[in-house]
Amino acid sequence: xxxxxxxxxxxxxxxxxxxxxxxxxxxxxxxxxxxxxxxxxxxxxxxxxxxxxxxxxxxxxxxxxxxxxxxxxxxxxxxxxxxxxxxxxxxxxxxxxxxxxxxxxxxxxxxxxxxxxxxxxxxxxxxxxxxxxxxxxxxxxxxxxxxxxxxxxxxxxxxxxxxxxxxxxxxxxxxxxxxxxxxxxxxxxxxxxxxxxxxxxxxxxxxxxxxxxxxxxxxxxxxxxxxx
Amino acid sequence: xxxxxxxxxxxxxxxxxxxxxxxxxxxxxxxxxxxxxxxxxxxxxxxxxxxxxxxxxxxxxxxxxxxxxxxxxxxxxxxxxxxxxxxxxxxxxxxxxxxxxxxxxxxxxxxxxxxxxxxxxxxxxxxxxxxxxxxxxxxxxxxxxxxxxxxxxxxxxxxxxxxxxxxxxxxxxxxxxxxxxxxxxxxxxxxxxxxxxxxxxxxxxxxxxxxxxxxxxxxxxxxxxxxxxxxxxxxxxxxxxxxxxxxxxxxxxxxxxxxxxxxxxxxxxxxxxxxxxxxxxxxxxxxxxxxxxx
Numbered sequence: 001x002x003x004x005x006x007x008x009x010x011x012x013x014x015x016x017x018x019x020x021x022x023x024x025x026x027x028x029x030x031x032x033x034x035x036x037x038x039x040x041x042x043x044x045x046x047x048x049x050x051x052x053x054x055x056x057x058x059x060x061x062x063x064x065x066x067x068x069x070x071x072x073x074x075x076x077x078x079x080x081x082x083x084x085x086x087x088x089x090x091x092x093x094x095x096x097x098x099x100x101x102x103x104x105x106x107x108x109x110x111x112x113x114x115x116x117x118x119x120x121x122x123x124x125x126x127x128x129x130x131x132x133x134x135x136x137x138x139x140x141x142x143x144x145x146x147x148x149x150x151x152x153x154x155x156x157x158x159x160x161x162x163x164x165x166x167x168x169x170x171x172x173x174x175x176x177x178x179x180x181x182x183x184x185x186x187x188x189x190x191x192x193x194x195x196x197x198x199x200x201x202x203x204x205x206x207x208x209x210x211x212x213x214x215x216x217x218x219x220x221x222x223x224x225x226x227x228x
Numbered sequence: 229x230x231x232x233x234x235x236x237x238x239x240x241x242x243x244x245x246x247x248x249x250x251x252x253x254x255x256x257x258x259x260x261x262x263x264x265x266x267x268x269x270x271x272x273x274x275x276x277x278x279x280x281x282x283x284x285x286x287x288x289x290x291x292x293x294x295x296x297x298x299x300x301x302x303x304x305x306x307x308x309x310x311x312x313x314x315x316x317x318x319x320x321x322x323x324x325x326x327x328x329x330x331x332x333x334x335x336x337x338x339x340x341x342x343x344x345x346x347x348x349x350x351x352x353x354x355x356x357x358x359x360x361x362x363x364x365x366x367x368x369x370x371x372x373x374x375x376x377x378x379x380x381x382x383x384x385x386x387x388x389x390x391x392x393x394x395x396x397x398x399x400x401x402x403x404x405x406x407x408x409x410x411x412x413x414x415x416x417x418x419x420x421x422x423x424x425x426x427x428x429x430x431x432x433x434x435x436x437x438x439x440x441x442x443x444x445x446x447x448x449x450x451x452x453x454x455x456x457x458x459x460x461x462x463x464x465x466x467x468x469x470x471x472x473x474x475x476x477x478x479x480x481x482x483x484x485x486x487x488x489x490x491x492x493x494x495x496x497x498x499x500x501x502x503x504x505x506x507x508x509x510x511x512x513x514x515x516x517x518x519x520x521x522x
Binding site: 115117122 | 282285340
């Protein structure tokens with residue numbers, strides 16, 4: 001790629017200085033400067049939460065969070081990827097829980113340490129009101145916690161930043177599970193479709209797809225009807 | 229003599245001469261000063277700072293959200309009504325502190341960054357203040373089932389009344405619940421312990437302390453002839469009501485007395501559903517039935 005100086009910026013990736021095109025995302029800028037991702041990259045579309053990154057910009061003490069595949073680099077940016085946030089994976093049997101505050105407190109008692117400082121919310125690249133859903137969980141408002149945390153992709157930045165050492169994304173996940181299991185209940189159209197699958201209604205179609213060559217399969221995929 | 233010596237950071241920078249001469253003087257006196265291998269800041273600034281805003285973020289954010297409700301014209305004015313005595317006390321005091329100190333307010337704004345600024349326009353009121361403001365005649369006019377013959381002993385606890393400047397009534401001789409109960413048609417039974425501590429959070433780690441303090445209040449109300457006690461605070465309610473089994477462990481002759489929130493008796497007297505008596509321990513229903521109120 002031919003370098004046009006007016007469109008280049010300087011970034012620091014884990015302390016090392018690089019000149020990169022100004023319109024790249026953090027992820028692409030890192031690849032441009034020679035990094036290869038084995039972890040910390042997933043869908044590249046802002047959906048999977050694998051590419052959490054933290055950065056500071058020149059002249060500011062603020063530590064900020066972003067998804068590396070979404071955030072465009074800025075001149076003077078200091079970047080580090082946080083591909084994983086250490087957190088205990090609590091095991092529970094969803095069928096034996098109750099959708100109330102005590103369930104949250106039993107599995108994640110540290111939520112009672114929440115200071116309402118909102119640092120988690122500031123860190124969230126999805127613009128989720130993280131603190132608000134932690135607080136909703138604390139008072140047993142499962143539906144609100146599930147609703148507020150719905151866009152969470154478990155990137156982990158909230159957990160890394162929380163001064164009370166809460167892992168908000170796990171709390172949100174529990175809220176959404178409780179909400180689905182106990183408050184919303186089974187979804188009728190899914191039950192119907194599962195019955196159809198089990199009755200073999202799609203077996204012939206699947207068999208046909210399995211026999212297609214790659215080119216035809218690709219044409220079918222690209223030409224498929226997309227309903228939004 | 230060998231003693232531990234904590235020098236502090238200034239002794240190692242701007243006051244090196246102070247540090248050096250300290251050692252010299254001590255040596256002459258036969259005192260050997262020994263610094264801890266590692267030491268950190270004594271904590272001044274942080275320990276003495278009044279600008280720690282962390283405690284204010286939670287209450288002030290709630291007040292910001294009330295301002296937003298007002299701006300969206302969802303509510304009539306900039307008052308926020310509270311019930312829980314702890315919430316009332318916290319919001320009221322944080323509000324006053326933030327309003328009185330523009331510097332503190334600035335620091336809160338800085339920390340909250342993108343959140344809206346608090347304009348300082350909200351006033352925190354307790355439900356009892358609101359009801360009192362309506363007037364006791366207004367309350368009386370809504371009563372469809374007067375609490376005739378029910379002897380009620382009000383209990384205030386501490387946070388509604390103290391500190392004095394934030395309290396809803398005279399901290400030593402409050403009367404707002406008495407006035408309310410009379411308007412509902414009940415017979416008020418005074419309790420000299422009505423503004424004394426119920427044991428508060430000792431309920432968590434020193435159950436017997438809370439049980440003793442609560443017993444004093446319960447026994448006094450019972451001996452004065454009360455059928456029922458009313459509270460205005462969930463923690464008081466817990467200690468006086470839910471924890472009566474704990475009291476009975478220490479006071480075997482104690483037979484128990486129902487404890488309800490003042491609003492539960494209001495709902496009853498106003499003939500409303502949703503009194504919530506099924507959640508109370510001990511069960512207040514028998515005594516209310518006995519008085520012909522249920």
